[in-house]
Amino acid sequence: MKQTSVRPNIRHLSLSDLQEYVAGAAQPAYRARQLYGWLWQKHARSFEQMSDLPKTFREKLANDFSFPVLNVELLQQSRDGTVKCLFRLSDGKAVEGVLIPSGDRLTACVSSQAGCSLGCKFCATGYLGLQRNLMFEEIFDQVAFLNEIAMQQAGRRLTNIVFMGMGEPLLNYKQVLLAIDKITSPDGLAFSPRRITLSTAGISKMIYRLADDQVKFNLALSLHAATDEKRSQIMPINQSNRIPDLLEALEYFYKLTRNEISIEYILLKDFNDSLDDAKALVKLYRKLPFKVVNLIEYNPVSLSPFSRTESHVADQFIAYLQRQHVNVRLRRSRGADIDAACGQLANVVHTEAAQ
Numbered sequence: 001m002k003q004t005s006v007r008p009n010i011r012h013l014s015l016s017d018l019q020e021y022v023a024g025a026a027q028p029a030y031r032a033r034q035l036y037g038w039l040w041q042k043h044a045r046s047f048e049q050m051s052d053l054p055k056t057f058r059e060k061l062a063n064d065f066s067f068p069v070l071n072v073e074l075l076q077q078s079r080d081g082t083v084k085c086l087f088r089l090s091d092g093k094a095v096e097g098v099l100i101p102s103g104d105r106l107t108a109c110v111s112s113q114a115g116c117s118l119g120c121k122f123c124a125t126g127y128l129g130l131q132r133n134l135m136f137e138e139i140f141d142q143v144a145f146l147n148e149i150a151m152q153q154a155g156r157r158l159t160n161i162v163f164m165g166m167g168e169p170l171l172n173y174k175q176v177l178l179a180i181d182k183i184t185s186p187d188g189l190a191f192s193p194r195r196i197t198l199s200t201a202g203i204s205k206m207i208y209r210l211a212d213d214q215v216k217f218n219l220a221l222s223l224h225a226a227t228d229e230k231r232s233q234i235m236p237i238n239q240s241n242r243i244p245d246l247l248e249a250l251e252y253f254y255k256l257t258r259n260e261i262s263i264e265y266i267l268l269k270d271f272n273d274s275l276d277d278a279k280a281l282v283k284l285y286r287k288l289p290f291k292v293v294n295l296i297e298y299n300p301v302s303l304s305p306f307s308r309t310e311s312h313v314a315d316q317f318i319a320y321l322q323r324q325h326v327n328v329r330l331r332r333s334r335g336a337d338i339d340a341a342c343g344q345l346a347n348v349v350h351t352e353a354a355q
């Protein structure tokens with residue numbers, strides 16, 4: 001009869017749990033820190049890799065614990081240097097993460113959920129529906145793998161991490177914060193939280209919670225339309241989280257944390273790219289201490305009715321914002337040829353994939 005494994009996941013043990021286990025296994029106390037270092041600093045994929053632990057102890061670990069790690073199933077490299085990774089989870093589901101080189105920056109864009117329940121009309125992931133929340137170690141693994149790819153390709157570590165991949169991070173709050181803890185901890189990957197941005201479609205009560213939890217990372221609001229009437233047409237979450245409520249929540253977040261807040265705004269042709277739309281955006285911008293508005297070039301996805309704003313219209317939109325002293329940046333589309341651009345992550349495999 002096939003036995004189902006009930007071994008606990010080694011990465012769900014805290015350092016003090018490991019210390020207790022190590023004592024019970026009659027190993028010297030320092031083994032717990034060695035083990036913890038392999039798990040969270042050196043990003044080991046197996047117990048065998050933990051070369052400074054005695055073989056018998058590694059065998060005991062393998063006997064007592066499971067150690068699931070994301071599997072990099074496919075790497076696709078875009079003509080512009082963007083790398084998209086398809087990660088296979090231990091239950092067979094898949095998520096995507098993207099490495100985006102741009103100027104001095106090496107940014108990892110990671111997923112927090114497999115699929116997404118929010119159904120934004122311009123987003124490929126939204127059309128998948130929610131499959132499940134990711135565990136913190138699955139989010140951590142994406143960052144660790146993308147960091148390794150950055151080291152291999154550019155000879156240096158990631159400079160920035162954005163939670164803008166698949167899923168709504170604030171609907172997987174606990175696991176996302178646990179992952180960020182491991183990513184930023186000196187005992188983990190030791191990234192500065194100031195270099196991490198969590199992007200949300202806008203869930204007011206969770207923004208208040210971030211503020212109350214005194215998080216140290218930055219927040220981006222995926223706004224994409226500056227009036228409730230328009231926003232509700234493309235983002236169903238807006239029906240229960242109206243723009244004035246979101247603005248209040250963001251004001252509270254800023255008051256308590258002083259962390260940077262940005263607005264993400266995908267330009268959608270003939271939907272949110274007119275002068276009136278720009279005016280509505282300026283009005284909203286003035287209400288809050290936002291540092292920046294990121295305008296994003298759209299890459300059409302098959303089920304979405306939207307297309308990309310023409311470049312001369314985008315230029316006029318930006319010029320208007322600049323005349324109104326809005327701190328605005330245009331984020332050029334990256335990795336569109338491999339569906340790695342914003343809103344395109346949907347586990348679509350391309351034939352020209354590398355590796």
Ligand code: SF4
Binds near residue numbers: 118125165
């Ligand atoms: Fe979900 Fe973000 Fe896509 Fe909206 S844009 S459906 S929140 S992944």
